[in-house]
Amino acid sequence: MGIINILDASVASKISAGEVVERPASVVKELIENSIDAGSKNIILEVKNAGKKLIKVTDDGCGMTKNDAVLCIERYATSKLRTIEDLNSLITLGFRGEALASISAVSKLQIVTRPRDQSIGTLVEVWGGEIIDVRDTGCKEGTTVTVKDLFYNTPARLKFLKRDSIEFNNIYNIFYKLMLSHPEISFKLISDDKLKLSSTGDGNLLNCIKTIWGQEIADHMIEVKAQDRAVKVTGYISDRSVIRRSKNDILFFVNKRCIINKALYAAVLDVYKQYLTTGTYPVIVLNIDIDPRMIDVNIHPTKLELKFSDEHGIYGAMYNALNNALNPKSEVNRPLTSI
Ligand code: ADP
Ligand code: MG
Numbered sequence: 001m002g003i004i005n006i007l008d009a010s011v012a013s014k015i016s017a018g019e020v021v022e023r024p025a026s027v028v029k030e031l032i033e034n035s036i037d038a039g040s041k042n043i044i045l046e047v048k049n050a051g052k053k054l055i056k057v058t059d060d061g062c063g064m065t066k067n068d069a070v071l072c073i074e075r076y077a078t079s080k081l082r083t084i085e086d087l088n089s090l091i092t093l094g095f096r097g098e099a100l101a102s103i104s105a106v107s108k109l110q111i112v113t114r115p116r117d118q119s120i121g122t123l124v125e126v127w128g129g130e131i132i133d134v135r136d137t138g139c140k141e142g143t144t145v146t147v148k149d150l151f152y153n154t155p156a157r158l159k160f161l162k163r164d165s166i167e168f169n170n171i172y173n174i175f176y177k178l179m180l181s182h183p184e185i186s187f188k189l190i191s192d193d194k195l196k197l198s199s200t201g202d203g204n205l206l207n208c209i210k211t212i213w214g215q216e217i218a219d220h221m222i223e224v225k226a227q228d229r230a231v232k233v234t235g236y237i238s239d240r241s242v243i244r245r246s247k248n249d250i251l252f253f254v255n256k257r258c259i260i261n262k263a264l265y266a267a268v269l270d271v272y273k274q275y276l277t278t279g280t281y282p283v284i285v286l287n288i289d290i291d292p293r294m295i296d297v298n299i300h301p302t303k304l305e306l307k308f309s310d311e312h313g314i315y316g317a318m319y320n321a322l323n324n325a326l327n328p329k330s331e332v333n334r335p336l337t338s339i
Helices: 007-022 024-037 064-073 084-089 099-105 155-160 164-181 204-213 215-219 262-272 311-326
Strands: 042-048 053-061 106-114 121-127 130-137 142-148 186-191 196-200 221-227 233-236 249-255 255-259 285-290
Touching: 007 042, 007 099, 024 042, 024 053, 024 099, 024 106, 024 164, 042 164, 042 262, 064 121, 064 130, 099 106, 164 186, 164 204, 164 249, 164 255, 196 204, 204 215, 204 221, 204 233, 215 221, 221 311, 233 311, 249 262, 262 285, 285 311
Parallel strands: 042 186, 249 285
Antiparallel strands: 042 053, 053 142, 106 121, 106 142, 121 130, 186 196, 221 233, 233 285, 249 255
């Protein structure tokens, strides 16, 4: 007899859930991304006890049929990808079909959903990966996903969570980035029955910046608009007077996904080093629209790092876009590099 044993499905699913769901903030990210992918115009996030007790996301997106509402909690169940080639033209935030499967494996999950063209909705309830109820229900168009008692069946994970103020901070940080990535969607964050952050969905990025960082920062933001054949850079960067001690406010959204990339970051630091001393940083909110074939998003679900096929070119494009905006009369202005 050997010593190897195949894990049963319920143990395996709890372990793999850990890859996607690390903490309440990861649930928030996955649920809101689903609402964005569903074409919602209004997204409301409610949390209780920093998401440990309750995370509820209500949207007015496309909703799901009964069949789909039952299917969506299966692993690798997705409406966003069919073939491996589809990865090259991906425009959705999700595509792995793992989020709801993972979340439902480690919580008490409820989905209430109705597609736009149907009069009756569906309620699906799943506890620890087991479907315990599926029934018709009256509900508004769109989807509400409620996640209760996260990690109730994985005590080791539960113990690993930090105190409420830290976990809420993680949620807040994810939330405002999602809000900035979609100024055309109205977002609301309610924590323990108090409204913490909201946007109107008027499409104005500067208004979102104002609600997050305040009027004073918004007054010192410069608009960036640069277009190259393959890359479009738009957004706002702070002028020379804004000095931040943390680099957390340097944000890049590539095709509406908040990402980390060394070349983009280096371009920012190189442009600002003329004005800021070491250890101080600007506020940067930039959208980079680029042909999906020039980036690789096929990375680990929780990794935010993104690779461009031409990192050097993207550095040049970003450097010039920022330098032109920050220093319009500068002699060092050069046209955008072709990439
Ligand atoms: P992915 O987003 O990678 O496809 P998920 O597990 O997050 O995987 O979701 C599975 C599927 O469930 C999605 O592809 C989508 O079809 C459906 N779905 C999830 N959330 C929503 C929602 N809020 N509105 C409409 N459909 C949804
Ligand atoms: Mg998803």
